[in-house]
Amino acid sequence: MNKILLGLLLGALLGAIDGGTAWFYPEARAQMAGIIVGSTIKGLIAGVAAGVFARRVNSVPLGILFGLAVGFALAFLVAYMQHDHYLAIILPGSIVGAIVGYATQKYGMTPLTAR
Amino acid sequence: MKQLTDKALARLRNGAELPDLSGTRYRLLQQVARGGMGIVYAAEDRDLQRRVALKVLEVPGSQGELASRLMREARVLARLEHPGIVPVHDVGTLADGRVFYTMKFVEGQRLDQYIESSASTSDRLRLFQRICDAVAFAHARGVLHRDLKPANVMVGSFGEVLVMDWGLAKIMTDGLETEVATDAAISHSPANRRNDTLGSLITGHGRVMGTPGYMSPEQARGEVESLDARSDIFSLGELLRSLLGEKPSARLSTRSAARLDRSLDAICAKACAQQREGRYVTVQELVSDISRYLDGLAVEAHRESILEKAGRFYRRYRFFILLIAAYLLMRIILLLLIKH
Numbered sequence: 001m002n003k004i005l006l007g008l009l010l011g012a013l014l015g016a017i018d019g020g021t022a023w024f025y026p027e028a029r030a031q032m033a034g035i036i037v038g039s040t041i042k043g044l045i046a047g048v049a050a051g052v053f054a055r056r057v058n059s060v061p062l063g064i065l066f067g068l069a070v071g072f073a074l075a076f077l078v079a080y081m082q083h084d085h086y087l088a089i090i091l092p093g094s095i096v097g098a099i100v101g102y103a104t105q106k107y108g109m110t111p112l113t114a115r
Numbered sequence: 116m117k118q119l120t121d122k123a124l125a126r127l128r129n130g131a132e133l134p135d136l137s138g139t140r141y142r143l144l145q146q147v148a149r150g151g152m153g154i155v156y157a158a159e160d161r162d163l164q165r166r167v168a169l170k171v172l173e174v175p176g177s178q179g180e181l182a183s184r185l186m187r188e189a190r191v192l193a194r195l196e197h198p199g200i201v202p203v204h205d206v207g208t209l210a211d212g213r214v215f216y217t218m219k220f221v222e223g224q225r226l227d228q229y230i231e232s233s234a235s236t237s238d239r240l241r242l243f244q245r246i247c248d249a250v251a252f253a254h255a256r257g258v259l260h261r262d263l264k265p266a267n268v269m270v271g272s273f274g275e276v277l278v279m280d281w282g283l284a285k286i287m288t289d290g291l292e293t294e295v296a297t298d299a300a301i302s303h304s305p306a307n308r309r310n311d312t313l314g315s316l317i318t319g320h321g322r323v324m325g326t327p328g329y330m331s332p333e334q335a336r337g338e339v340e341s342l343d344a345r346s347d348i349f350s351l352g353e354l355l356r357s358l359l360g361e362k363p364s365a366r367l368s369t370r371s372a373a374r375l376d377r378s379l380d381a382i383c384a385k386a387c388a389q390q391r392e393g394r395y396v397t398v399q400e401l402v403s404d405i406s407r408y409l410d411g412l413a414v415e416a417h418r419e420s421i422l423e424k425a426g427r428f429y430r431r432y433r434f435f436i437l438l439i440a441a442y443l444l445m446r447i448i449l450l451l452l453i454k455h
Contacts, residue, residue, distance in 0.1 A: 024450050088449050095442040102438060 003108030007051025008044055010103050014096045015043020021092070042078060046070045046097045047104075054104035063105030064098050071097015134171045135211040141169060153185060157220060160204070167204055171215040182214040189216035191284045194256055199249025201269075201277050221277050227265035230358060236379075239358050240409055244402050245276040247351060251398035253278075254344045259285040261342065263350035264329040265357050285342060329353045332389055345391040348401060352386025352394075359383075378408050381417035 001009075019039025022028040028035060050067045057063070075093025079086045132154070136143055141158040147168065148155040158169040172185055192203040206216040229242075246268055250260060260267075262283040269277040327335070331349035334342060359375055375383065382404050388394045395401040404414045411431035413419055419427070429436060 021446055025453065088453065091445050091449065092442060095438065095445060099435070099438045099442065102434060106435070 001107075001109060002051075003054040003104045003110060004048060004051035006108040007047035007049070007054070007100055007104045009047070011043035011045070011047020011050070011096075011100045012040050013043070014099060015040040015046070018043065018092055018096050025088075038078065042074045042093065043096060043100070046074055047100045050097070050101040050104045051108065053101070054108055055110060058105070058110075060102065060105045063101040065101070067097040067099070067101020067104075068094050069097070071095070071100075132173070134169070134209050134213055134215065136169075137210050139207070139209065141167070141217065143169075158217065160217070166220040167217040168220045169215055169217045171209065172213045174213070185214050185216065188282055188284070191258055191281050191286060192216075192218065195253050195258060195281070197249055197252045199245055199276050199278055200253065200281075201279055219277075221269045221271070221279070223269050223271040223275075223277075225266055226268035226270055226354075226358070229270045230265060230360065236359065237409060240405050242270065242274070242276060243351075243355055243358055244405055246278060246354070247398050247402045247405075249276065249278045250347055250351060251402070253281075253284075254347065254398060257287045259287065259342060259344065260347050260350070261285055261330070261334065262326060263347055263354055264326045265354060268354075285339075287343075331391070333391060343391075344397060345394045348386050348394050348398060349388075349391070351398065351401060352383050355386065356383050376408075377423070378414045378417045382408065382414055385416040 016036055019036035022032060022035045049070045053066045054063050072090060072094040075090040079089040140160055140162045142161055144157040144159055146154060147157050153170050153172050156169045158167050160167050172181055174181060189203050189206045201221060202219050204217045208214055253260060260281060262280060267280040269279055329350045331346040334346050386395055386401055404416055407414050411427060
């Protein structure tokens with residue numbers, strides 16, 4: 001699978017799962033749909049960014065660092081808008097970014113025309 | 116009458132042995148190897164200004180069995196144009212009547228020297244795959260090597276691999292089976308200046324039958340007519356064991372001394388099965404199993420248990436699994452923190 005598509009799909013999936021974990025926080029259950037959609041979009045953006053990065057830079061450590069940074073930035077933005085739950089949003093969001101960054105470098109394929 | 120000393124006699128004998136290269140474009144440099152039938156010299160091709168290996172018969176004459184064998188060996192090499200097989204440049208008869216052929220002058224180290232290096236297992240396996248590619252190519256052209264062993268493989272300075280000494284090759288095409296039994300591999304490596312047929316079994320009329328420890332059981336029994344690709348596959352299996360650091364003496368014992376990975380051990384065991392029906396049918400099958408091993412996939416030679424499968428899955432996706440585990444752990448810790 002090409003790197004951008006892999007990043008997009010994996011980012012969206014992990015983002016949705018990450019958003020779904022909000023169910024474990026009783027006070028957030030009322031806003032589950034919004035949280036899941038928002039988290040999916042966040043994962044999707046991080047995934048596409050990691051995929052584009054992986055197409056340009058062929059390095060697993062740099063891919064992980066880039067994913068971590070993008071995940072952190074997006075999660076910080078979400079937490080900043082809520083002015084709450086910084087730790088609960090930023091830490092998992094950053095790790096999701098790192099996972100997507102790693103996966104796009106390791107398992108994504110570069111199209112022949114892009115080489 | 117004055118008597119000549121032994122030293123003087125040896126010098127005279129060496130002088131008389133030197134091939135007469137007048138009328139050719141080659142200039143003799145030095146002797147690099149000697150076998151039962153011929154001598155290999157380093158020579159300079161004056162036209163192309165490059166160094167070549169020149170193999171020449173010890174005895175004069177362009178007729179006779181030895182001459183036709185040397186010509187046949189050159190023709191075997193000529194039909195095997197492959198980056199992993201030493202190429203022949205020229206063939207002919209010298210002014211002194213001796214048959215010769217020239218080939219690429221190979222610089223580098225022999226595989227038995229490379230084995231002693233600190234190369235990783237994956238590097239060794241990739242190198243082995245390149246050896247297999249050359250042998251598979253020869254098989255596709257109807258040629259069996261019949262003397263595959265570390266001493267007959269050269270590893271160049273850039274990691275290139277050259278399978279040498281096709282003197283024992285057997286041609287199996289058009290229903291005509293021809294044996295080529297000659298001598299000596301050629302290389303610039305000092306170790307190669309020894310007699311390169313050392314260790315090979317030589318039976319009547321100088322016919323080399325193979326090397327103990329590397330030749331297949333059917334080859335050792337002298338079943339020349341029934342040899343096929345699986346005989347070379349046996350030798351490749353033994354060569355792989357050597358490449359992975361197993362000593363020949365360990366192979367002779369019932370259990371291997373070096374602790375090979377189970378999958379690799381199974382690949383070697385399948386290639387070296389005593390009954391040829393139990394071996395890989397083609398060299399490509401052996402290469403595919405090595406590729407699967409390198410890619411972290413299950414090999415055909417070994418049926419894995421559930422635990423082994425899980426272990427291989429973990430090794431293949433270790434970092435990914437660790438990242439997921441870190442995520443889950445963090446989620447659990449966060450949940451616990453919030454609940455308290």
